[in-house]
Amino acid sequence: MREPAISGDRYSHAGVNHSHGVLLPAVLDLITELERFDTLGGHRRRRLFELGCGNGSVAHALTERGWDVTGVDPSAERIAQAQTAYPHLNLQTL
Template sequence: MKESAISGYHYDHAGLNDSHGVLLAAVLRLLSELERSDVVGREGGRRIFDLGCGNGSVANALTERGWDVKGVDPSAEGIALAQAAYPHLTLETGSACDDLAARYGRFPVVLSLEVVEHVYAPRDYARAVFDLLEKGGVAILSTPYHGYWKNLALAVTGKMDAHFTALWDHGHIKFWSIKTLGELLREAGFLGIRFERVGRVPPLAKSMLAIARKP
């Protein structure tokens, strides 16, 4: 994965965007569930690493709810916005190419929202997520949902070009289904993989969340 090829992702501001409307609510619910489990339901457990933290808006929202969040993103522009808007957070330039666990340690939870569709070497990315987790830790990843009925609806309504964003610089280059993302996570060593679809009715969902545990 070449960091220089994805470091130019553009951000207009340091606030939450439209996709966070459905994703953040789902993430908060999942984190609440984890708080009642052995993953974070212990002293020092409310720690999250945000891989692909972008402009820092999600990290800030989680910090406001009592989570200790650290994160990296390859976008120099995104990190500059994050550091200006949220100087109290540890958000720095970096990517899955780096030895993040050596730099930041390991965490009970790794969060990575709408990132995997942008990376050129998804196996490297999945290994980085796995390595950042403590034993028994949980990864929460999201990506735009793709499935038969949604793809058919896009084709029938003539929205396929807009959805696949071929003209978007630094945009989506991988288009994941539950099957393919599940295979990627299993290859990396994750267990207990499950998926939730968010936004609209499930067959036409905007995004999907993968929840996976490190043994």
């Protein structure tokens, strides 16, 4: 049986918020290590999958660093908000 869609769960904006103060620096540190490793083996397509992409702000930050990000989130409202703010992102509802 499929779980019901999450509704009424919406960020007030599609930008980075206080919760990203811990998450985003840690992710960017890991990404920096991957980028450093990638330069040793030559340039390859940089792709990431973000589970629980929410408002799209982290996916957007990663695309600005040259990554091809695909994201999913169970909330149709979050995905709609993210696609409005960042129409270039490849985000889908679960």
